[in-house]
Amino acid sequence: MHRNEEGTTLADTTEAAERLALVLTQGGLQKSTARVLAAFMFADADSVTAGELAERLGISSGSVSGAIKMLSTVGLIERAPAPGSRREHYRMREGAWATLMSSQNGMVQAMFEAADRGIEAAGEDTPAARRLHEMRDFYGYMFRELPALIDRWRAERDG
Amino acid sequence: MHRNEEGTTLADTTEAAERLALVLTQGGLQKSTARVLAAFMFADADSVTAGELAERLGISSGSVSGAIKMLSTVGLIERAPAPGSRREHYRMREGAWATLMSSQNGMVQAMFEAADRGIEAAGEDTPAARRLHEMRDFYGYMFRELPALIDRWRAERDG
DNA sequence: CATTGATTTCAGAAATTTCTGAAGATTCCA
């Protein structure tokens, strides 16, 4: 078996990539998309092509295309300049994980708004109103603080 | 149509509940579970029974049972004392939404660990290693700061 | 302790999601 200078093997990185894909799947990504994203993380080169991903992962070109589209849309990957290559190259974006976390904020906002609408619909001084007020307070707090937390990370890293 | 003092209707609250259920579904809950949780939020009484939920939502008793089990496991609802009743009563727990957010932390930890394992598997000074280090740094930061953020909310509310 | 009514379990049905593969579109180069 081929070993590089660090004593790691291709199988080691493949296993680690699949482990990451599993976590991403549990986080809501579909399986192919998760595997593609993990492959981006573990790629030897700075950028990869759709064809390379399809071959390495053993999935159809259609699945890879869909995954790349999705990952581009949410801002996790981007086209990479690839002079003199016929194929399109892609790579992970700077700060991709912070972007992913930020996208959770849309969820937080949706929860806040759902609570707010609920309060309008429920009568005052009802058990439902009390629950909805606590919910709105909590998500309002998170909606204010979560972006600030992520910004602090960016500042810490860059500064 | 019946209107209460606030001028709201049953249809209003039902619609608001379904809207909340939709958001919860997008957040990863299965449909029945999301509708049951929303029904808990909008319930008129302090606690409800499985039978009431099944009837109100028009779903099978089996689905309700599964939803209650799941929601109990993650700590969003709890058994409520119901003296003199043959049926089991349930209600939302205090701070349920903070609990839900905290459970996201398990995800953060899993991402951190996946990055860590990846670093072991990847060679040093490779593109993959650089990406994995950034990933580990980010999730390490989140793993430290997110629980603190939630604790601050609890302190603010209680204090 | 038997009866009655409610709840849980679980195998199979139904619904939904995801993937594939082939056809069509696109891009690059000669």
Next chain:
DNA sequence: TGGAATCTTCAGAAATTTCTGAAATCAATG
């Protein structure tokens, strides 16, 4: 502009998830 290789789209297949409904279990009461 033609040709070759890659990429995207999308209808249908496959896989997975979710729900139901009936049987089994459980708990309270007479």
